[in-house]
Amino acid sequence: MTPDFSSAGYRRSRRAYVLQCTVEYLIALLVADAFLAKLLGALEIDDATVGIISSFITLAFTVQILSVLLCRRRMNSKRISTVLNCVGHLLFVFLYLTPFLPFRGTGIKLIVMGIILASYAMRYLVATIVFRWANSFVDPNRRADFSAKKEIVSLLCGMAFTASVGYIFGRFESAGRMNEGFLMIAILILVLNVANFICFLCIGKEEIPVNCAVPGMREVLRETFGNKNFRSVICMTVLWEMGRYFTVGFVGIYKTGDLAIPMFTIQIVNICGEAARAILSRPFGRLSDKTSFAHGIEIALGVAAAAFLCLMFTGPATWFLIIPYAMFYAVSLAGLNANCFNISYSYVRPDCIAEAMAIKNCIGGLCGFGASLLGSRILAHVQGSGNRFLGMELHGQQILAGCSLILIICAFLVTHFVIGRQKVLKQ
Numbered sequence: 001m002t003p004d005f006s007s008a009g010y011r012r013s014r015r016a017y018v019l020q021c022t023v024e025y026l027i028a029l030l031v032a033d034a035f036l037a038k039l040l041g042a043l044e045i046d047d048a049t050v051g052i053i054s055s056f057i058t059l060a061f062t063v064q065i066l067s068v069l070l071c072r073r074r075m076n077s078k079r080i081s082t083v084l085n086c087v088g089h090l091l092f093v094f095l096y097l098t099p100f101l102p103f104r105g106t107g108i109k110l111i112v113m114g115i116i117l118a119s120y121a122m123r124y125l126v127a128t129i130v131f132r133w134a135n136s137f138v139d140p141n142r143r144a145d146f147s148a149k150k151e152i153v154s155l156l157c158g159m160a161f162t163a164s165v166g167y168i169f170g171r172f173e174s175a176g177r178m179n180e181g182f183l184m185i186a187i188l189i190l191v192l193n194v195a196n197f198i199c200f201l202c203i204g205k206e207e208i209p210v211n212c213a214v215p216g217m218r219e220v221l222r223e224t225f226g227n228k229n230f231r232s233v234i235c236m237t238v239l240w241e242m243g244r245y246f247t248v249g250f251v252g253i254y255k256t257g258d259l260a261i262p263m264f265t266i267q268i269v270n271i272c273g274e275a276a277r278a279i280l281s282r283p284f285g286r287l288s289d290k291t292s293f294a295h296g297i298e299i300a301l302g303v304a305a306a307a308f309l310c311l312m313f314t315g316p317a318t319w320f321l322i323i324p325y326a327m328f329y330a331v332s333l334a335g336l337n338a339n340c341f342n343i344s345y346s347y348v349r350p351d352c353i354a355e356a357m358a359i360k361n362c363i364g365g366l367c368g369f370g371a372s373l374l375g376s377r378i379l380a381h382v383q384g385s386g387n388r389f390l391g392m393e394l395h396g397q398q399i400l401a402g403c404s405l406i407l408i409i410c411a412f413l414v415t416h417f418v419i420g421r422q423k424v425l426k427q
Helices: 008-030 033-042 047-054 056-070 077-095 106-125 127-135 140-174 178-202 217-223 228-245 248-256 263-290 293-312 316-342 350-384 396-417
Strands: none
Touching: 008 077, 008 127, 008 140, 008 178, 033 140, 033 178, 033 248, 033 263, 056 106, 077 106, 077 127, 077 178, 106 127, 127 350, 140 178, 140 263, 140 316, 217 350, 228 248, 228 293, 228 316, 228 350, 228 396, 248 263, 248 350, 248 396, 263 293, 263 316, 293 316, 293 396, 350 396
16 A cells, blocks of 8 residues: 555654654754863863764764664564653753762763763664654655755754854853853753654654565675675765764864864854755755765765865964854755665665664764774874974864865765766665
């Protein structure tokens, strides 16, 4: 039986999914970039460790491999996704209560790392299941366009949200009441998580045909690792994840530290980037639906390369180059986030899609986290040398940006010369 994507139930589920993604995005904004950098700085954690902690999201990606085992059995996708996702977000409330603990040092580092890793692990364990479940209410011929619409709603809400929270937090910081600012963020996360729970309840239950056989593990491996077309997608994902996480985890502390940019200004810069991303998300989606997901990724990687090129030349005297960096990086995500998820549909059978995404994200996450560890060593070495490298006065983040640029160019070449020439499966 062909699903009626225009029915009231399907439309309600799509709207609830859009709202759930928006709420989740707002929570993510509170646990990233300058907000997270301020928290970790208040906990007296050094720059190199801040970058590693900021990149823990990539390590949590490895948990997605366990979702392959969850997909082996028929289960209530709605129930398990709702519980694990909401509990994972709830842990972030406790993250912003850590400044009230009476100790610092190694103990606080372990607590922060444990909270972040546990939170992302719970959410990523069901991430591909949520995607498969919620995306089952979307017309296959309009996946990229729907992803773009979903992203635009999140971005528009995020712009107003970060400006407001950044301004209020800045007032607390100026008054010497930073802990009260952290408490405000903890309460915001709690309220948003309640909204997240309600949105999950409003998405319909996943409909799986009774006679639909669950593919065996050997069949899944043949469709993924044994599939040369999908292997090239994994290769591109690895290069992209390594490229961005070599640097992005250290940019937040660079803005607030060496560049000495005020918190409110940082949020305004971020808003400019998100505005550009919102404007271009829909055109990216329509272009990918009309041509291919690979073509959308190829263009986005080119924009990402421009972003890290700008960051290479961003220093205290040229701090304003952080603006084009933020703009280009945000725009690149407009083309990469949705297309990197959806491209699995182009080369893997629909009944193996959740497992394929989990495998791809797991490998990409491991490599991304490895890149962040290497980046932290380079950053610590450069800072220990008085911000000098090969006899030149350079900040560590500038060197990391150069490494990122090389990796992203490699990802572009794989996409253009390999993935873009592969035969796409008909859905």
